[in-house]
Amino acid sequence: MSTRKASLTDKQTKNGTSKYVLERCASINEYYDIAFKVMLLGDSAVGKTCVLVRFKDGAFLGGNFIATVGIDFRNKVVDVDNLKVKLQIWDTAGQERFRSVTHAYYRDAQALLLLYDITSKSSFDNIRAWLTEIHDYAQKDVVIMLLGNKSDMAAERVVKMEEGEKLAKEYGVPFMETSAKTGVNVELAFLAIAKELKHRATQQPNEPKFQIHDYIESQKHKSGCCMGTR
Numbered sequence: 001m002s003t004r005k006a007s008l009t010d011k012q013t014k015n016g017t018s019k020y021v022l023e024r025c026a027s028i029n030e031y032y033d034i035a036f037k038v039m040l041l042g043d044s045a046v047g048k049t050c051v052l053v054r055f056k057d058g059a060f061l062g063g064n065f066i067a068t069v070g071i072d073f074r075n076k077v078v079d080v081d082n083l084k085v086k087l088q089i090w091d092t093a094g095q096e097r098f099r100s101v102t103h104a105y106y107r108d109a110q111a112l113l114l115l116y117d118i119t120s121k122s123s124f125d126n127i128r129a130w131l132t133e134i135h136d137y138a139q140k141d142v143v144i145m146l147l148g149n150k151s152d153m154a155a156e157r158v159v160k161m162e163e164g165e166k167l168a169k170e171y172g173v174p175f176m177e178t179s180a181k182t183g184v185n186v187e188l189a190f191l192a193i194a195k196e197l198k199h200r201a202t203q204q205p206n207e208p209k210f211q212i213h214d215y216i217e218s219q220k221h222k223s224g225c226c227m228g229t230r
């Protein structure tokens with residue numbers, strides 16, 4: 001598939017860390033009970049690839065920024081209430097010229113992580129346009145989460161956390177600030193999504209609905225870390 005010109009592979013090869021490619025191959029056969037497709041969306045350079053690599057490998061892809069070409073994916077299996085949940089996470093190119101490629105993938109996604117960069121006002125202002133695209137191309141009941149990334153860059157911040165919260169509230173979606181560099185809230189974001197999707201897929205009629213906002217709040221308090229989570 002020509003459009004899956006592996007962005008991660010490109011980046012990793014250029015950074016001399018091709019072990020990621022091998023790890024991806026090894027993980028393909030990992031056992032799982034249930035699988036979901038998750039997509040990362042947002043402007044170019046907001047940190048989508050770095051958030052994915054942080055979640056998958058616990059590492060930060062620093063150094064020169066190399067834009068994703070087209071779309072690529074990586075798998076990660078997480079435990080949710082004694083079930084192995086495989087997240088197939090699609091990393092999309094934020095650049096406008098790849099938009100028609102990524103549109104084709106929206107309809108298969110059960111969850112979308114929509115990112116902006118807290119040091120980039122334009123990436124935040126474009127969130128409304130991204131939500132319009134989501135409305136046009138994604139499934140009606142897709143799970144959406146808004147992430148304000150690069151929370152470690154406090155000195156360069158131009159988007160207040162309250163602005164992110166307000167926008168998320170307006171659209172009724174969960175929100176948190178993340179840092180692919182320090183790892184703050186990255187795992188929590190994906191786990192919350194995995195739990196929501198698992199509950200939707202397996203919920204019995206008399207079972208209470210999973211409350212993703214409450215879950216995020218409870219985890220935030222449990223970890224004693226509240227920086228950047230709402």
Ligand SMILES: Nc1nc2c(ncn2[C@@H]2O[C@H](COP(=O)(O)OP(=O)(O)OP(=O)(O)O)[C@@H](O)[C@H]2O)c(=O)[nH]1
Pocket residue numbers: 042043044045046047048049050051061062063064065066067068069092093094095149150151152153178179180181182
């Ligand atoms: N300080 C800091 N830098 C980050 C963070 N996340 C990403 N970056 C940097 O931001 C730049 C862009 O990151 P990418 O993950 O490649 O951005 P992207 O959204 O995948 O960009 P496209 O592939 O063009 O869509 C890189 O130089 C990263 O090192 C973060 O949380 N903190």
